[in-house]
Amino acid sequence: MIREYNILIASVGGQGGITLSRIIARAAMRMGHKVIVGETLGMAQRGGPVQSHVRIGSQVYGPLIPEGRCHILIALEPVEALRAARYISPESTILLNEASLPPITAILGEVSYPTLREVVEALNRIGCGVYHLNAEKLALEAGSKRCLNVVMLGAYMAYMEAERLKIITMEAAEEALRETVPSRYLEANLRALRLGYEALMKSMSSSAY
């Protein structure tokens, strides 16, 4: 029986972070877990930061992950992982999409935008383990950039397998995907799931971490 397990999905509006939280929550419910999802988005459907809190376990009641209690942070954009810093601690693991989405102010050079390396270093300083992959590239390979969120889900599945975590199984994830994604996009998403899974498996077996 899981008491408390917290997944944070950090994204930019339009990247599918909310849909990803739905898929994970539905998969968790299929596994018989109690699950709660909270969202902080405000007016942010329009390209602003979005944080989805997926909370699993018998001792979970509130929709927000308390400070530092995030077990796994899935960041669909590198800098959004930094924005979620308050939720992570040395016990957290971070799965990072490498492809960044700088805002216009950064594109025009009005503000500086951290590189992937700077992001990873800042997260390492908090004490977190970080895995990263180019989910955008894999999503395009699967059929559309819009599958980026499901590539990251695939990566999370690989992480769970390596860590022998049984929060959700591949079957439950696939069923939740079928339940959530419109049927015409299902094939591409199933490809994305596999590509994300394989990519993280590969990088975990080759990295020292």
Place this chain on the structure above:
Amino acid sequence: MSGILGGEGEHRLLMGNEAIARGAVEASVGLAVGYPGTPSSEVIQTLSRVADRIPMRVEWAVNEKVAVDIATGYAYAGLRALATMKNAGLNVASDTLMSVAYSDVRGGLVIYVADDPGAHAGMEEQDNRWFTRLSLLPMIDVSDPQEAKDAVVMAFELSEEYEVPMLVRSTTRVAHMTSIVELGPVRELGRTPGFERDIRRYTRASPKWCMEQHERLNEKLKLLSGRVDGFPVNRLHIPEDGAERGVVASGISWSYLRELLDRYGLWGRVAALKIGTVNPLPRGLIERLIEGVGEILVLEELEPYLELHLRAVASELDLRPNIHGKMDGWLPRVGEYTPELVERALGRLLGLELERSNREVEEARAEALKQAPRRPLPLCPGCPHRGTYTAMRMALRELGYKDGEFIVTGDIGCTILGMHPPFNLCWTEVSMGASIGLGIGLRYAGIDKPIITAIGDSTLFHAGLPPALNSAWHRSRIVIAVLDNRVTAMTGHQPSPTSGYTATGGEAKVIEADEVLRAMGIEHIWVADPYNLEEAKEAFKEALRCDGPSAVILKRVCALVARRMGLVEQPYRVDPERCTGCQLCLRTLACPAMTLSPEGKAEIDGEACTGCGLCAQICPVGAIGRPEP
């Protein structure tokens, strides 16, 4: 496992607002009507998708007052009606609500209002619990989706039993939280509508009748008051061996408190009172708590509503418990509560160090956060408002006005995004439709600058028509810019009177803003396409030269709706050979579909571009184009 339809005992993963919708299904509501507003919109949206299968009439009204008027008529006929709105929506609806409180509704009438501590949706942090003191109406404040669903079912039962409208309130955190809900049975009503003339109940014009009605309302509240202690939304926990300290919690704070009491094993050390009925309050439970403990922490967001009432009850009992909350500065009156805030307050009450803080980790976190630059809220790729605001700027510049030499009053909705760079145009945002009245007032004050009032089509029809009529009546010299994107966009593209379809996808009459404004007496009106900068700019220039009220209607469907309908045009491309890297397109338009290549040339993301063509019109060297179809 998704969706709100299903049999008793089934479990569903539902968002708070979806649970409210499910409650309406279980209560056999015949009419659900509302005006879109974050965080309440998903109730009507959810119901609109299943309306034909229930069946239920599900509609968006032009504003919240009209929604409650319609719902009231429906309930007068003996059937059940639900009206939904955001926090400020209750202000609009209150004119009717205050009066209907005095009527005996025959069918159940429930008003759902979603408040917004933390101002996530960018409006006031109005605490609508106070409306119960103003209207005397009963209100249930919910803590999670299960309770939200159950509260709606209960509210309809009570509304009919006491013949009184009921308010159900949630907050953003509850309305937008998703958890597992056990479905209840769907009640069979099988009623036929009927309405009999009874002016003693349904009019207020006689002072004698009006006061009789007022008296009756007070009696209803008194009767209800005797029962609320036993309602499942109110719960008092007292540890077996008693406790010296207690906590009162409501709304989302209750969830945070429960979690902490579970995590740290504190149920045996503290009394806990959960309050779900804001009006009438569970007086008996409150008294038992006050009589049982010497020190009480009150957890409620926004105003110290429960805290004040707790102090009043204590004073009546002639007891002096030490009450902590907002009035002694333990907790803030602004913003929403967080798990940490509640944890700190609970720790302080119990004299425990609950949080473990690690200074190094905290510093590393702060450092990480500092490296994340703010994301300005951009207009979407292809947003017609980008064309409108660009053309507005061009017109003002060509007429010789510099920044500060003109005023643009803004309004509610996506149109207000014109306040951000690179447009920097809207100066004010007050309430639905207020842009126009503010413009009139500024003109009356003697300000001689051009005044443009920027308002969306849905906002215009909601509350912008009376001030527009006022401007025509008194010949006020303002330019009403109607950013007509054919939907209520900001809240999720619900239909507006311009859309031509209803909430459930049925056909509807199309109402055109220019025809309505012309009929109201505004004589100078231009209709322009915001994707055509030259046309829109000329329209603004003409309008700005008028001596009386004028209007420019910028008509073009919201780009997100166009995409969903498959109306997206072929994307544009930048010719890197011809692009000089001047960045004028990016600096003028701030389109999220554009970026700079490593060589400093403009680039367009073909998947994000909707083909609006503004960048091609801005480019001074003709580097942006698309192949002929």
